Amino acid sequence: MFQGDETLVGEGPILLTYGSGIANIQLNSPSTGNGFDVPLMKVFHDVIMQVHGDNRVRAVILSGNGKIFTGGGNVKDFASKGEELPHYLRMATSYLQICVAALVNLEVPVVTRVHGFAAGGAGMGLVCSSDIVVCGDSTRFMAGATRVGMAPDGGATATLSKIIGFRRAMDLVLTNRIVDAAEAERIGLVTKTVPDSELDDVVLDYARMLAAGAPKALSAAKRLMWNGLSRGFEAALPDEARETAALSGTQDSMEGLSAVIEKRAPKFRNA
Structure with a gap:
């Protein structure tokens, strides 16, 4: 995957590199399936703001390290909060909303590379707040929130139905069924599905094309x-x-x- 020739954030739950007009933001918590919790989201927002303030950046690649893009919320972190979970989730959902809004408000296009699995508010929220989404043909998607007794977040209740249509969005949110890559492209959840072996090249081609634009x-x-x-x-x-x-x-x-x-x-x- 494109990493750039300049490391701006080289450790922690979010990595950031830059090269040739392209910033690569990478989720970097593979041990949790790139699960979103408050510490990760704080860093994620800081990194997006760093990109926002860098006038060299012409396009962004958003990707995930490890076996999957993201499994959504960090469920072990959530479960550890016990009776304090409602208070913690008010903060967590607010941070996630800030992060997806920041992606939408970036002045440059965001190309998101999805592999493995994208689920939950974080998975759907990031996919739906990206400008271009490319996934490998083995990728799967799931809304997931109601499966654990929660409601969709990450802005997906506002964006998902606009992107794929109200009936399809209601189906995904209520049933939590798995959507494979072929269906994701057919219903417009992603821009393009490609063979897993071609994913990096196609994403980089998109980013380079956009970085060369006006x-x-x-x-x-x-x-x-x-x-x-x-x-x-x-x-x-x-x-x-x-x-x-x-x-x-x-x-x-x-x-x-x-x-x-x-x-x-x-x-x-x-x-």
Whole structure:
């Protein structure tokens, strides 16, 4: 997997490397199945903010270390809280909401690499808050929350039905059935399913393509698309018009037009 040539966070539950305009954020708690607990989520948010403040970054790869992407919440950590669990989960769910919102609000595209298994609020929340999702053909997905007597979180109650449709989302949330990679692509839960052996290459190709794009245009497109999930058609039109007009005055826009006319690859400079 792409690790970059510069290590920004080299130890702990979340790793961060950078190279060639791409930041790789990697979940790094394989012994818990990359299970989400409060300490991990605090670091996760800090790392996302570090990426947000790095003007070199043009695209992000989100991945998981170990056998699976994430199994959701760290159930052993949750069970250890005993009677204090409700108080702990109020904090945990709030941190998860902050993390998925931070991914959505990153100005650069997020390409998420899913392998093995993605489950629970963390699994579904991260998948649904990513811009591009690529999974290996052996990957499985499960909502999982109601199976342990809880409700979906990680923003999935707002995003999942918009992405795959209300009836499909209700089915996954209530039944907790396993969704294989082929179905995940068919219903739109992921962008693309590829052979496991090709997963790294396809994810990196996506990230490189996005990193070579016009940064301001990609940022505006991402923001408009996410805003459109929660706003009606009519409300979205003024934003589209405003962003398009503003972008047309950038050097990158002029370069893009010239490249099309001259039949060459554009050289975007984030200007």
